[in-house]
Amino acid sequence: VETQLKFLEEGIHYDELNEEEQALYEETFDDEMPDFISSQALNSWLFNKDTVDKVLATLMEKGIKVEGGDKLGKTIIFAKNHRHAEFIVERFNALYPEYHGNFARVIDHYVNYAQSLLDTFAGPLNLPQIAVSVDMLDTGVDIPEVVNLVFFKKVMSKAKFWQMIGRGTRLCPDLFGVGLPKERFLIFDFCGNFEFFRLKIKGKETQVAPSITERIFNIKLELIRKLERFAYQQEPHISYRNRLVEEMIGEISRLNRRHFVVKRHLKQVEKYSVKAAWEHLGDLDLNEIKEHLTPLIIPSDDDEPAKRFDHLIFTIELGELLGKNVNYHKEQVVKTAYQLSKLGTIPQVLAKQELIERVRTNEFWHFAEISDYEMVRKELRELIKFIAQEAHAIYYTDFSDEIITTQECPGEFRVEDLQDYKKKVNQYIREHQDHMAIYKLKHNKPLDKKDFMELEKILWGEVGTKDDYFKEFGDTPLSILVRSIVGLDQMAANEAFSEFLNDQNLDSKQSRFVKTIVDYVVKNGIMERRALQEEPFESIGSIVDLFPTETAIKIVSIIDSIKKNATEVGA
Known part of the structure; x- marks a missing residue:
């Protein structure tokens, strides 16, 4: 169900409001x-009652019902931001x-006990609906019981x-009664998403952004890893780690x-x-x-x-450890201090005046070390909310919105119809290279x-399904397919052939031959022996002519071992 609302399409024009609304x-x-x-x-910063009310009325009127048509089926509304989500629930409860305030709930990373709420929502007989x-x-x-999806954001x-x-x-199965399974679901699109993609616009290929909690956890993980270096085995770095x-x-x-979710990862927990597990963190540990x-x-x-200020400071700290340019992030801290300096009437801010003024000086950043960054983070983090309150006023209005068009597109809608299996496989593998099995194959x-x-x-x-796989890829082993998509990590390939890449005694042709092998496996993931007799190797020369027999055997064995790591169960 594609519905166009005037305000969401065209915005709000003062001249188009009636006299009473203009006064408001x-x-x-x-x-x-x-x-x-x-x-x-x-x-984003303006929330209009009637716009939300019309969306909710459309859902309640046209949404798929369960329990003999008496109750709206399980529904997910995709909101633009947390404040928007709260406003939707507020309007639902008013309408x-x-x-009694239990039918609709906000479930996102900003609410307490979000996972518990999600577990409750997933229960077929539980509210919220x-x-x-x-x-x-x-x-x-x-959540198999979900039958209505509402896109209230682009x-x-x-x-x-x-x-x-x-x-x-x-x-x-049996969603609508014994022997009456779920056979369809409804999508309510109020923000023109289908139209956007129907025009064959590729869109922004972005991955799902991790929450601020996840980002902070991961950056602290990287800090712990970097602080293992010899250069940081003294105070205050040891205590900080x-x-x-x-x-x-x-x-x-x-x-x-x-x-039940934690149980799946109990080994790692x-x-x-x-x-003792944190004494040294290797690449596999980090990814695990x-x-x-x-x-x-x-x-x-x-x-x-x-939390966002925490992440900003941690980013500066990690950048310093890595020798990266973090001037942009430092400028953000200076801008933050400047914003705080305008809030001197707030007692908590005034109490930190000396530090706030010092952070705005070039001298501070010239001599600052990790311990100084940490001090700034701890002392100022609780003050950032005062800036956020000043950033942009939030307005709630009640202007009459208008449904411009509603277009219903009947018929079963299956995700499998939207994108062929091969494309989905390639996309998934490329976007999930930190998955342990995929990571191992790449490295x-x-x-x-x-x-x-x-x-x-x-x-x-x-x-997809096993049948989908064999229709598209035949008997190609799963691991070989994945390796062919992600290729081999450059450093992993260099390490495998390091004996020859570092051999100063190789002549130019031998060196070129080995480097070509490395380039080949980085691009293709694996290499069959017969490839050595084809281009681009053939124009360089035969491996048996270029290298002593013992060396040629060793090179081939490395090629075989790279494939073996992608096809056989390790020891």
Whole structure:
């Protein structure tokens, strides 16, 4: 159901409002009255009651019902931001007081006990029946009972759009009674998303953004890793690393090990709840933690501006350790200090006047070290919310909106019809290179049985079916296909052939031959022996003519071992 609302399409024009609404408009905006409010402003800093009310009325009237048509089926409303989500629920409760505030709930990363709310929503007989979400339910959540999806925001990524639609494609037997399974679902699009992609606009190929909690956890993880270097084995770096480790262990230890989601990753939870596991973190450790633990971390009760300031300072600290240019991020801190300097009437801000003024000087940044950055972070983080309150006024209005058009497109809608299997496989593999099995294949690490099972789960379960796979790729092994898509990491390839790449005794042709092999496996992932007799190798020369027999055998064995790591279960 594609519905165009006037304000969401054209914005709000003062001249087009009736006399009573114009008076309300003037009163609302006072001295800074704009002649026009763009559609982008709606649900960002201006929230209009009638716009939301019309969306909810359309859903309640036309949405798929269950329980003999008496109750709206499970529904996900994709909201633009947290404030928008809260306003939607507020308006629903005002319009439908008979549900006593339990029928619709906000479920996103900003609410307390979000995972518990999600678990409750997933229960077929539980309320809420409507989940209003910002990002949290866009992907990766399987609730078969969902029959209505409401797009109340624009989606710029085509891949993400299809993933969001995927929330409605899960089969659900007996949903409408014994022997009456779920055979269809409805999509309500109020923001022109279908039109956007129907025009064959590719959109912005963005991955689902991780939450601020996940980003902070991961950057602290990187800090711990970098602080292992010889250069930082003195105070205050040692104490700082130890404190970060304790914080990470604390966050992991707080996970509820009886929760079904946590149970799936219990091995990693137990492993990294012990301090000994943090003495040295290798690449596999980092990827294991990011894949299995980062998504589980419970958001703290700190306000969002404080968390964003934490992330900004941590980014500067990591950049300093890596020798990267972080001048832009430092400028953001200076701008923040400047904004705080204008809030001297707030006692908490005034108490930090000396530090705020010092942070604005070039001298501070010239001599500052990690301990100084940490001091700034701790002292100022609780003040950032005062800036956020000043950033942009929020307005709530009640102007009469108008439904311009409503177009219903009947027929079964399946995600599988939207994008052919081969494209979905390529897209998934390229976007999930931090998945442990995919990471191992890219970095020439041996696979275990669990890795092969994970690949089957992904390619034969999540992305499509086993039949889809064999129709498209025949008997190509799963691991070989993945390696061919992601290729081989350059450093991993260099390491495999390091003996020859570092051999100063090789002549120019031998050196060129080896470097060509490295380039080949980086691009293609694996290499068959017969490729050595074809271009681009043939024009360089035969391996048996260029190298002594023993050396040629060793080169071929390395080529074979790279393929072996992608096809056989490691020891």
